[in-house]
Amino acid sequence: MATFTVPVNISEAELKLLQTLVYQECGMHFDERRVHFLQDRLQRRLKACSLDSFYSYYRLLTSRDGKGELSALLENLTVNETSFFRNKPQLELFQKVILEEILHRKQSRRDWTLRCWSAGCSTGQEPYTMAMQIADALAYYYLRNPLPFEMPSPKPLIPPPWKVEILASDISYAALRSAQEASYSDLQMEPVDYTYRLRYFDKSGERYAAKKGIKELVHFDFHNLKTEFLPQRNDVIFCRNVMIYFDEAEQKRLIDKFYRCLNPEGYLFVGHAESLFGLTDKFRMIHQNNGTAYQRIEATI
Numbered sequence: 001m002a003t004f005t006v007p008v009n010i011s012e013a014e015l016k017l018l019q020t021l022v023y024q025e026c027g028m029h030f031d032e033r034r035v036h037f038l039q040d041r042l043q044r045r046l047k048a049c050s051l052d053s054f055y056s057y058y059r060l061l062t063s064r065d066g067k068g069e070l071s072a073l074l075e076n077l078t079v080n081e082t083s084f085f086r087n088k089p090q091l092e093l094f095q096k097v098i099l100e101e102i103l104h105r106k107q108s109r110r111d112w113t114l115r116c117w118s119a120g121c122s123t124g125q126e127p128y129t130m131a132m133q134i135a136d137a138l139a140y141y142y143l144r145n146p147l148p149f150e151m152p153s154p155k156p157l158i159p160p161p162w163k164v165e166i167l168a169s170d171i172s173y174a175a176l177r178s179a180q181e182a183s184y185s186d187l188q189m190e191p192v193d194y195t196y197r198l199r200y201f202d203k204s205g206e207r208y209a210a211k212k213g214i215k216e217l218v219h220f221d222f223h224n225l226k227t228e229f230l231p232q233r234n235d236v237i238f239c240r241n242v243m244i245y246f247d248e249a250e251q252k253r254l255i256d257k258f259y260r261c262l263n264p265e266g267y268l269f270v271g272h273a274e275s276l277f278g279l280t281d282k283f284r285m286i287h288q289n290n291g292t293a294y295q296r297i298e299a300t301i
């Protein structure tokens with residue numbers, strides 16, 4: 001087995017082959033600004049596989065036995081930066097305006113299901129933030145508009161007959177494992193104010209563990225956003241700070257898929273540095289107090 005201490009040269013042709021493969025597999029696009037990151041991660045994987053050329057590495061990735069290594073490479077290329085309550089103005093819009101509109105609309109139709117999807121959920125802070133916000137929005141909604149049913153005592157997190165499901169998915173198994181554990185450090189908990197900590201977390205040693213009730217609302221699953229088979233019938237999709245790593249063609253394809261994955265009148269939330277502007281005419285923008293969301297436009301007959 002060879003051990004290499006100096007980096008192995010990568011030819012332009014090899015780099016192009018690997019760039020194209022990564023793009024085809026997961027949509028991530030490495031332009032001039034990010035190509036060094038790609039090269040660095042490829043060097044690490046080459047070393048881990050004890051191979052001596054990038055062409056052999058490409059052959060491994062495209063072979064029948066290369067599926068595991070392909071996952072390891074993609075995992076190494078993802079940026080998993082995330083935080084609780086990321087982009088507060090947008091979350092205010094979600095909780096105070098959009099959830100309010102959805103609850104009102106659904107209750108009037110006697111549809112008691114709410115399905116939200118965090119696509120590219122990383123280590124779980126985003127879907128758990130959604131869960132806390134939804135639980136609070138429902139409680140506040142029924143404080144003002146009492147339910148036409150008897151409320152059980154003690155009050156459950158989600159008042160019956162509502163059924164809330166938050167699906168959270170990612171391409172990184174490591175991120176999904178950590179999200180499922182739902183155990184966070186002091187630093188990670190910094191954006192979570194004490195009222196939320198008291199209600200939704202237990203302190204366990206040095207760490208904060210999400211309580212059972214909030215954990216049970218979130219279901220984690222592996223989904224590669226590049227594929228066609230994505231979760232359907234969502235009222236809300238959060239896909240924040242994911243599309244930023246895709247090129248324009250892939251962003252357009254993904255937005256079309258999200259349109260089909262949403263229920264009529266459903267909402268899409270993208271990251272602060274992302275926008276649907278110029279990419280689609282199937283959504284209308286809602287912008288309030290620095291928060292932005294997009295709503296599916298329905299065809300008029």
Ligand SMILES: C[S@@+](CC[C@H](N)C(=O)[O-])C[C@H]1O[C@@H](n2cnc3c(N)ncnc32)[C@H](O)[C@@H]1O
Pocket residue numbers: 026027028078079080081082083086119120121122123126169170171172175223224225226239240241242271
């Ligand atoms: C920067 S994090 C954003 C996390 C969270 N949405 C937020 O805004 O805080 C981007 C996440 O997207 C995931 N991701 C990248 N490409 C993906 C793909 N093709 N399919 C699914 N997830 C992907 C990464 O693994 C990573 O966890």
